[in-house]
Amino acid sequence: MKGRLSRAPSVSGAAASCHRSDLRLLLGVMGAPLAPVHVSPTYALPHLSIKDTPIETSSAQYILQQYTAASGGLKLLSSIRNAYAMGKxxxxxxxxETATRVIKNHSATKDAEPGGFVLWQMAPGMWYVELAVGGSKVRAGCNGKLVWRHTPWLGANAAKGPVRPLRRALQGLDPLTTASMFSDAQCIGEKKVNGEDCFILKLCADPQTLKARSEGPAEIIRHPKDGASYMEDSHLTRIQSGVGGDAVYWETSINSSIDDYRPVEGVMIAHSGRSVVNLFRFGEVASHQNQDGGGVDHRGSGF
Known part of the structure; x- marks a missing residue:
């Protein structure tokens, strides 16, 4: 994560406390982020037709067909009822970063906290994940009707709005859910990712979904996502401090590269990856950056 909370390095106790705060902030953001849109538990390849269909949409549908075929095919992917993944x-x-300067962590490799995750999935639409790093753990799950998360320092809470898939599952571990999520996306162009030309599929949560996900003084302003082999998404929340008070804006962006695809029982699964997270509070202390790799039995750096 791009950032480190301010600390008093001359006092070892304060430094240790701030380090725990950093870790908890990272885990809170990266432990169980959800996709921006609801995904149907049953998925079928979109029917390709150019009649009354914008070229951006028909192009995205064609790309998803190729993606599904390359991942193992719709028949095989649809036959999977249970899945389990673990990684380091x-x-x-x-x-x-503050308003006046940027403080870099020059001992990032030394300060990297090791950990691991486990992810269970069951059709239709149920999952459970545990992420443990540096002695702290985040748990989250979905029974198909409700998504919840638990951290030792905040307790348990349920996600507002419609049920949505776990972002980690989209990072090369669940091709069918990924294809389903982008079924209403539009192809908005191409970009180079690691030297290769890749299509950009874009989707955005609709206003009704954003309203359903808002709670009390916290209002979700927008949540777009681009993908799918390289994923970018951002999440903007406005928090109103009392009647007539000033609003505070929090923006979180996550960029993930997915790597090392290998077949697992006929399905192409990513075995590594890396994510960079930027957390920004408008008008005050800024951001944090997390390096995230991921996949099945992955020993490389990241989440």
């Missing part, structure tokens, strides 16, 4: 992770706060 490394997490580090690499940079902290």
């Amino acid at each position: 992770v490394r997490m580090v706060a690499s940079e902290f």
Whole structure:
């Protein structure tokens, strides 16, 4: 995560406390982020037709058909009822930015916290994940009707709005859910990712979904997502401090590269990856950056 909370390095106790705060902030953001849109538990390849269909939409549908075929085919992917994945992770706060200067963590490799995750999935639409790093753990799950998360320092809470898939499952571990999520996306162009030309599929949560996900003084302003082999998404929340008070805006962006695809029982699964998270509070202390790799039995750096 791009950032490190301010700390008093001359006092070892204060430094240790701030380090725990950094780790908890990273885990809170990266432990169980959800996709921006609801995904149907049953998925069928979109029917390709150019009649009354914008070229951006028909192009996206064609790309999804090729993606599904390359991942193992719709028949095989649809036959999977249960899945389990585990991996090793490394997490580090690499940079902290204020209004006047940027403080870089020059010992990022030394300060990287090791950990691991496990993910269970069951059709239709049920999952459970545990992520443990540096002695702290985040748990989250979905029974198909309700999504919840638990952290030792905040307790348990349920996600507002419609049920949505776990972002980690979209990072090369669940091709069918990924294809389903982008079924209403539009192809908005191409970009180079690691030297290769890739299509950009874009989707955005609709206003009704954003309203359903808002709670009390916290209002979700927008949540777009681009993908799918390289994923970018951002989440903007406005928090109103009392009647007539000033609003505070929090923006979180996550960029993930997915790597090392290998077949597992006929399905192409990513075995590594890396994510960079930027957390920004408008008008005050800024951001944190997390390096995230991921996948099945992955020993490389990241989450």
